[in-house]
Amino acid sequence: MEALVRGAPPDERFSYQFFCHPDVDEADLKGCRVIILDFEDDKPISLEKILAAKDEQAAVIGCFSVGSFSALAENYQLFDQIWFKPFAEEKVRSSFNRLLKRLKEQEDSVLTQKYLDTLIDSLPDLIWFKDAKGAHLKVNNSFCRAVNKTKAQVEGRGHYYIWDLEPDEYAQGEYICLESEEIVLDKKETCLFDETVKCGNELRKFKTYKSPIFDTDGSIMGTVGFAHDVTDLQNLLIELNILIESLPFAMMIMDKDRTITSVNRRFTDNFMLDRAEVIGKPVDSLLDETKAFTRSKKWIVERKNESVRLLSEDRVLKILEEKLLDVFGIPAGYIQIFMDITFEHRLLEEKKKLEDALAEIKKLSGMLPICASCKKIRDDKGYWTQIESYISKHSDTQFSHGICPDCARKLYGDLYEKTPSGRAANQTEDDGS
Known part of the structure; x- marks a missing residue:
């Protein structure tokens, strides 16, 4: 043997x-x-x-x-x-x-x-296995901590007992756990859900993956669930959104492919767009086909060197862009800030006008060649120009033409003396003598 x-x-x-x-x-x-x-x-x-x-x-x-x-x-x-x-x-x-x-x-x-x-108990996320009727067959330690019950208390029990819910409370709340199970059983594939779960005296938000479990004959014998608590992350996103909305300027956030993921209210107001029109769209979709205007035609796109500005009838915005880096220093996205520089832009325009005027004034300073006979002025190119034309060209001065008394006597003689202007001129000269 x-x-x-x-x-x-x-x-x-x-x-x-x-x-x-x-x-x-x-x-x-x-x-x-x-x-x-x-x-x-x-x-x-x-x-x-x-x-x-x-x-x-x-x-x-x-x-x-x-x-x-x-x-x-x-x-x-x-x-x-x-x-x-x-x-x-x-x-x-x-x-x-x-x-x-x-x-x-x-x-x-x-x-x-x-x-x-060992696998499921080492994970911080909630994991459970259910039969087709919804009874929990197996759960991990994280699940037990969330419901404040032991595995012996949980296994074999249904949803209401485990989560300390009454049917009326479930019906009136935002809970969709049971409904999502039906969706998985109906679709026969893995589905992702955003679920609200009552843990003790507080509500938590979970990203939940649920998959069907098939028996050897191909029929569904139950489901497996994997829930990741995103409550703290969503609270952080809410705080971040509050910060973004409180900024005094328009702002846009993009992913690494330059797809828009978030904008604040000032952005939608400036560009006359709804969030639904821009979220998930490439940033170039904000411009028209010429890339010279925004889709609303309200803003002109001005590119100068590496700077980009948006100009409207009464406002000027400067676009500042920075990379968003992950923990490895690799670009994970981009953030654009639209700074209102209208006041600075107007100051620069006024400064330029003053500088241009000062330059014209400087052109009239110094010694000018003038004809002793006809009084024409020679410009820097050697051409002789009437004095009034030269001054008008190099300053904001304009001339109105008339004739002085001396020239009138020279041109018209006694005829001028008989005119009211001639008599007035003679009287002025007599008074002056």
Whole structure:
């Protein structure tokens, strides 16, 4: 018999050892998965002590000959297998191999269970397995902490008991846990949900993945859920949104592909757009096909060197862009700030006008060549120009033409003296003399 069982080949990733003892020692039975008892005669062996000493999962094989059939008749129910002597080698070997295969399956099941338990209990997220009716079959430690119950209290129970909810409270709240289960069972695929869950005396927000579990015949036997608590993250996003909305200027946030992910109210007001029109769209969608105007035609896009400005009838905005870097220093997005520089722009325009006027004034300073006869002025290119034309060109001065008394006498003689202007001019000259 010993040679027969020792010759059984072990399965892959499954090994075993054999120990042969002429007498039964209860202490040696601990840790044994298979116990083979050889009954030589009808003399009974203390089976009660053996069964009490062995591990609960250990299999007991009884070997009987014709002389020990009475012991078999009295205790047959205590054995997992019965071998008769003389042994039929192929039958014994086949029977023992089936037993080893069953033991390996049990060990694999235990190992798989340990893998699963270690995995799910090491995660901070909530994990659960349900049957098709919604009863919880298995949960992890994080789930138990969230509901303040033990695994023994949770497993086998439904949603209302576990989360301390009354049906009316569930119906009136924002809870969708049960409805989302129905969606998964109906679609037969993994689905993502935003769920509100009551944990103790507070509400929490979860990003929840739920998947169907299929039986060997293809039917759905239950679901598995994985919930990540995003309450703190959403609170942070709310605080960030409050900060963005309180800024005194328009702002836009983009991802690394320059797709718009967030804008504040001043942005939508400036560009006369709704959030739904811009969120999820590429930043270039804000411009028209010429890239010279915004879609609303309210703003002109002015690019100068590396600077970009937006100009309207009464306002000027300067666009400042910065990269948003992740923890590795790799660009994860961009932020654009639209600074109102209307006042500064007007000051610069006024400054330029003053500088231009000052430059014109400087052009009239210094020595000017003037004709002693006709009084024309020679410009810097050598051309002679009437004095009034030269001054008008180089300043804001304008001329109105008339004729002085001396020139009038020279041109018109006595005719001028007889005019009111001539008499008035003569009177002025007499008074002056």
